[in-house]
Amino acid sequence: MDIKDYESKMEKSIANLEEEYVSIRAGRANPHILDKITVDYYGAPSPLQSVANISVPEARIIQIQPWESSLIKDIEKAIMVSDIGITPSNDGKIIRLVFPELTEERRKELVKDIKKKAENAKVAVRNIRRDANDAIKKEQKQTEISEDEGKELSDKIQKLTDKYVGMIDTLMENKSQEIMKV
Secondary structure (H helix, E strand, O other), X not given: OOHHHHHHHHHHHHHHXXXXXXXXXXXXXXXXXXXXXXXXXXXXXXXXXXXXXXXEEEOOEEEEEEOOHHHHHHHXXXXXXXXXXXXXXXXXXXXXXXXXXXXHXXXXXXXXXXXXXXXXXXXHHHHHXXXXXXXXXXXXXXXXXXXXXXXXXXXXXXXXXXXXXXXXXXXXHHHHHHHHHO
């Protein structure tokens, strides 16, 4: 049994959590919140970044300039149906997303969301640990490994789990502090 397989799965859980945290806006305009938005471009769904130039001219404004002006309506529609919660405005050539200042209440909601995402990541890591322990027990039953080797592998898996749960806690704390101090 190779522990590295389970460790790489845990790393993917951390990477997924980091990706989710990038999309949580902290009162500043972050172009990554647009990463999951796709636009219908000649019948094919295309990522927004591939059909427009995205820039942040000011701390709370994202500017989207489509390569083709005919895409403005489609881009606006895609932003409206997404869950970013900001209404786009356009001047016929450029779409602007203006981010409001975060209220104390909204910050607390975001911190709750951050904690929920962290808890989901911890559950994923613990599920990976369970799968690894099941595999160890299975190998012990088939006498591929001894009981001592199984115990040693279980201990290593537990140490990995503790390490990744600690990393999740650190990520959660850092993102929560970032939201609350903005």
